[in-house]
Amino acid sequence: MSAAADDIKEQKHPDTKEAAAKFWHSFQQEREAIRQSISDLSTQSRSVVSGLCDKILEQINNLEKKLIEATIYLPTYDQRQLTLQVKSLNEELSKQRSILIPKSKFSFKSRKTAAISTKPTSTTGTVSSQAQLPEKSSVNESTLPAISSNFKIITLHDEQGKYFDIKSLVALDADNKIVDFQLSNLTDCIVNLVSADIIIGAIHIKNLKNTLIMSGPVGSSILSHGCERCVFLVGCHQFRMHDSIKMKIYLHVTSHPIIEDCREIQFAPYTLAVDGLEQMFEKAKLDQSINQYDKVEDFKWLKQQASPNWSLLQEQEWEKDWPLNIKDSSQESIKCILDNIVKLED
């Protein structure tokens, strides 16, 4: 059957045989050149070997590409042989590479210097391709007392009845004032993340109870899980909330907010009013003129009718006076403030 197919093909292209022979010849020349440069690797100095390896890999990839393009006229036997030859080239290269460059000596380029590459980097084997993919260099983070921080992520967890201010969480003298927040297992807390100097990249929220979160515009998204009786005052590109109940969300969002497995969620527009709010929106690259807080989509309610799981908060109930500065941070005072703002029935 495959012979028949070849016959048909050959009638269509009387010169396929010739082209196949020609291709075989040029393939062998290139293969020989690549093999030569692989064996030359051992004579090169160590500092340039890695670069040379990449170059050779690119040559092999190019050769393979040509082969794929040529399969249209190559006989099956040639295809198989040449594929095997490409494979063995790859194997030879990775063998040489592992001999000349010990694995532990790999150093990865910084992400910032690795610009978008349009060059093909495809390889057939997983091992070699992993070795080429660039790595992000680790970022040093100034350690802050009592708060675990890794990279530029600030984690607040397992706290009760406390007031947190972003100014005390992030060192203002840090070079890079973009941080991410991870908030989990907070009860009866007030978290004030409003700052004109610090840009927040993302906020991840999990298991909060009776807690108020206030934040300036956030560069990307806010994701929250498992919250109960909380008030959020947040601005972001995307807002997602899961498994939550009895919440008030004062939101500026440039896309449709979504809820999933939620009940009794009330939405209101972002009522934060501080000096320099416009600049804060600009820094977060968030469009202040688009707010779709009322276009909520409920993934657990795919019917035409409005979802019973959320509603809009009446304008007269909107909170506008936020506790951005408090004098008394005792547990009682915090509880009093929270009671005033949360105002949710049991």
Next chain:
Amino acid sequence: MGLLAILRKLRQKEKEMRLLVLGLDNAGKTTILKRLNGEPIDTISPTLGFNIKTLEHNGYKLHIFDVGGQKSIRSYWRNYFEQTDGVIWVVDSADRMRLDVCKKELHSLLLEERLSGASLLVFANKQDLSGALAGQEIKQVLDLDSILTHHWAIQACSAYTGDNLLRGVDWIVGDIASRIYLLD
């Protein structure tokens, strides 16, 4: 074998591939797709359903399916498995609290029979965020080294800036091409 050869040749002329973009919600799947297609990315809403885009890349026609990742619609992923040549698994590298869920979903996806021949590209997305884990760390957390059933690679990237997206796509297209369009 003969028929298979002819089918392969037919397919080769079209040079088409079907890629499936999956991952948890908030991973950035739609943003990656829109960024690759050169569309604006600043008003993307969470995906309720799916998006399909057809792109030309290195002479191949890529049909890319981006399916929403919310928990309640993950069960619909299987409707898209048929004839998939490659899976692009997108990870929100800054979402540390859900990496275990992400790992579980990925490994259960790979048990799917209809995806058994597919190449797997893992995008460690959101490298622009300061809290993002590096590609190497994502690789460890997701235990990618234990995957022996699929060709795979991991690529750290940022859909927001566009960094390294093409590298990843180049890899998966090349890997699929070498599998489908060459008789091994």
